[in-house]
Amino acid sequence: MSAVMTLTKEIATEKENEKDALFRTSPVLEIKNLSISLYEDKGGEEHRLVKKLNLSIRPGEMLGLAGESGSGKSLTASAILGLLPKSLSVSEGQILIRGQDLLNLSEKEMGHLRGKEIAYIFQNYQDSFTPFIKIGRQLVEALRSHDKISKPEAKKQALLWLERVKLPAEQIFSSYPHQLSGGQLQRASLAAALMFEPVLIIADEPTTALDVLTGEKVLDLLAGLQKELNCAVLLVSHDLKHVLKRTDSMAVMYGGQIVEKGATKSLRENPRHPYTKLLLKARPILRYTALEKFAAIPGEPGLIAKEGCTFALRCPLSFEQCYMVPAMQPAGRFQWTACQAVDREKVDTNA
Numbered sequence: 001m002s003a004v005m006t007l008t009k010e011i012a013t014e015k016e017n018e019k020d021a022l023f024r025t026s027p028v029l030e031i032k033n034l035s036i037s038l039y040e041d042k043g044g045e046e047h048r049l050v051k052k053l054n055l056s057i058r059p060g061e062m063l064g065l066a067g068e069s070g071s072g073k074s075l076t077a078s079a080i081l082g083l084l085p086k087s088l089s090v091s092e093g094q095i096l097i098r099g100q101d102l103l104n105l106s107e108k109e110m111g112h113l114r115g116k117e118i119a120y121i122f123q124n125y126q127d128s129f130t131p132f133i134k135i136g137r138q139l140v141e142a143l144r145s146h147d148k149i150s151k152p153e154a155k156k157q158a159l160l161w162l163e164r165v166k167l168p169a170e171q172i173f174s175s176y177p178h179q180l181s182g183g184q185l186q187r188a189s190l191a192a193a194l195m196f197e198p199v200l201i202i203a204d205e206p207t208t209a210l211d212v213l214t215g216e217k218v219l220d221l222l223a224g225l226q227k228e229l230n231c232a233v234l235l236v237s238h239d240l241k242h243v244l245k246r247t248d249s250m251a252v253m254y255g256g257q258i259v260e261k262g263a264t265k266s267l268r269e270n271p272r273h274p275y276t277k278l279l280l281k282a283r284p285i286l287r288y289t290a291l292e293k294f295a296a297i298p299g300e301p302g303l304i305a306k307e308g309c310t311f312a313l314r315c316p317l318s319f320e321q322c323y324m325v326p327a328m329q330p331a332g333r334f335q336w337t338a339c340q341a342v343d344r345e346k347v348d349t350n351a
Ligand SMILES: Nc1ncnc2c1ncn2[C@@H]1O[C@H](COP(=O)(O)OP(=O)(O)OP(=O)(O)O)[C@@H](O)[C@H]1O
Pocket: 038, 049, 067, 068, 069, 070, 071, 072, 073, 074, 075, 076, 085, 087, 088, 238
């Protein structure tokens, strides 16, 4: 074997070992059996919008939550932040941050955790700042509301963070939000989210409102700062491209249920659940010519089986058992699937 080949193999093994180590550390966020429900009225019929969801994220790990619109990604993110709409509630489960169940915290305690230990970046970055107050003042006030520091010290920290997100710090510090471009504003909201050095960042569709290049730059920045802070990131995105490119692990949701999860590389190279396979096939790939048709996912979006695997009604491979047992089962190293067909036959979505 040539020296170059040996070195390449050693680097690959080292990367695999790093990944193994990542998945073996204790999670920052652990969600156990989480269900989110809508009740028609008090004591009325319950509609489960998120069903018995389990996932965990470790320090330094970026987990992508993928799935079609309406699959329950944002509700999951909102539940972690304690920001579910009033009409909805967590009907069962636990959301643990470093072992502490957020669902047992008071509004005040949750408010303290949110924005400090758990940071969030949303698609509508315009809402991150109050329109008629300068960015600098807002950052200084936020810093001083969580930590007992002097104004000059807070200003120093705010300027430092604006620099860390690669903005002209002094200029942005004295600007009003409307004087910034969309990309600048999203970077400033990244600074606002990260300046407390959170253990978990929830990024819900952070690039949807930005053009492709600006969005990529924001995600580069997020990835770089995540490494520096060694924090966990939950990246919610309906854009599979971002999830496949950026994340260490991913969970695919359909109809409020995780149908498959695990290391992103494993799911990309060897998806086991028919929905994951179809989702991967349905994404636009540049090498296709304009005349080639993307594979479409059969059936109506939003058609959800009430029992068993939520995708069963649209699945080309479903059989009786799929309507009964939705249990996750191992489907490889660092990969779990809710598909009953995995052991039964080779899953072939061309069938
Ligand atoms: N306030 C609400 N009241 C009733 N139903 C809701 C409410 N918010 C969300 N839902 C429903 O819950 C389901 C999951 O919604 P959610 O916003 O989590 O989807 P999503 O996967 O984030 O979709 P998108 O990518 O479009 O944001 C959808 O069927 C949605 O209609």
